[in-house]
Amino acid sequence: MTTAGTTPPRIGLFGTGPWARNTQAPALAGHPGVELSGVWGRRAEAAKALAAAHGSRAYAGEEGIDALLAASDAVAIALPPDVQAPLAVRAARAGCHLLMDKPVATTVAGAREVAEAVAVADVASVVFCTLRFAPETAAWIAEQRAVDGWFTARAQWLGSLYAPGSSSEYADSPWRRDKGGLWDVGPHALSVLIPVLGDIEHLTAARGPADTVHLILRHTSGASSTVTLGLSAPPGAAGVEIEFRGAQGTATIPGWAGAEAAFRGAVDALAEAVRTGVPHACDARFGLRLTELLAQAEAQAA
Template identity: 75%
Template sequence: MRIGLLGAGPWARMTQAPALAAHPGVVLSGVWGRRPEAADALAAAHGTRAYTGDAGIGALLDASDAVAFAVPPDVQAPLAARAAAAGCHLLMDKPVATTVAAAREVAEAAERASVASVVFCTLRFAGGTAGWIAEQAAAGGWFTARALWLGALYAPGTSSEFAASPWRREKGGLWDVGPHALSVLIPVLGEVTEVVAARGPADATHLLLRHTSGASSTVTLALDAPVGAVGTEVEFRGERGTTALPEGGGDALGAFGAAVDALIDAARTGVAHPCDVRFGLRVTEVLVGAEAQLGPVTAA
């Protein structure tokens, strides 16, 4: 499968480009970037062609069977709708968009064009966690769950390139790590039927969710936590006792390779993957509903 990459920033450089270039079933058909120098450097590093500008997007779509995305969500959504209309399968990043209208536009474009789609929620594809999620979904009987995703992206002395991301700074943990939490909770407990949200310190957000299974879950999300508070936890409690997300679930490169496999399989068989753009739309709906209940971000 010829897969083009839309995006040439840190995430594309660290994960998407190397994973696509190394995948035995993929030809990396090109790299498009909003910054020509970044697109040139990333394309050269992986022996492919760089594209820039609006004409470059069209040329890359023409040269590709599918496209992967490593751009901010509100840049991603209209590009994904355009790619679907051009007949390209979609390997999207999370969240697919930050408005329901934009996410729905992508989902409808993919449906009209009959293209496959996968949304890269890391834990759904990582070797150490994907199987565990499937096992908990099959077990059933869960009474409640809690999820916690705390990062210290903006703490003094940290050096993450993602700290310079304007959309992360604006939207906070709810939108950056919230999709990760929902990508674990929804397959196990069912769709979210009700959400209650409250603001914590800094960008921290607390969610209380009800699910179609009848179970409830609580979620705590933040990118601007103290370094000593950092951690990721998911725990389910029910008839069979308690189970927790395994530690060291797998690297992003391996997980992205598995997401590529899932896209290729969905395109070949015509069977939608559970973590497709329609799932991405449902996640966006939950996050928009939560955001509407929150006040402004306050300092920690």
């Protein structure tokens, strides 16, 4: 993957579900600095339809994986986490840089294998935690990192994906229904808290109603935080709130434009990591750390 010259870097997309259709594919196809080198799907017809919609080539089957890897400098993966992880290892070993969805995997072993493959292959990696790459929230996180004296923080991410009457296409996801809000939106919340307050040295988790999970965290900075996560809240109770409180007062996260703009930011971050050789803070190693924390919380809450 190159970031200079007349040939744009080629990024292949693995996945054809709603997330790929609504975010990754349009972001890649519309990005002026990259070429969408192809779309691979577990369902050949879905791959053909998504590739055709964006003027690209479709790939399917086991042989299609190797063919798209060979035709790409990097890959973006929009697949269930435990399908993503072995594919990411395979892509890294083929010399492709990685733009992965969160969580990297739902097992520590799977996430560690990805991080180790990235290190051995010496490829760049980015894990797409939306708030780390949306322009508005990325700038806000950087501002809070520069502030000293944070005392505590609160993060609440409640969706109504599985509330009665929900018609969201994202609800038709076996891994998301099985793992719940902890694994789906937990990475987003943690990816904001950790860069500002430091890594988590102690974690307590407890279950709430439906798939809701509550976390109490102590960070290496000495600050503490609380987190509430879930996908089954009534629509009127759904929403995202993150705030820090400390010696300088209170800081509340702003709104952001949407996932497609954030994904373009993640593409730019991957290109920068390739160009400079400096790993992005939200890379495969950070993805491994998130999986370790989520697995610990899941075990406690159970």
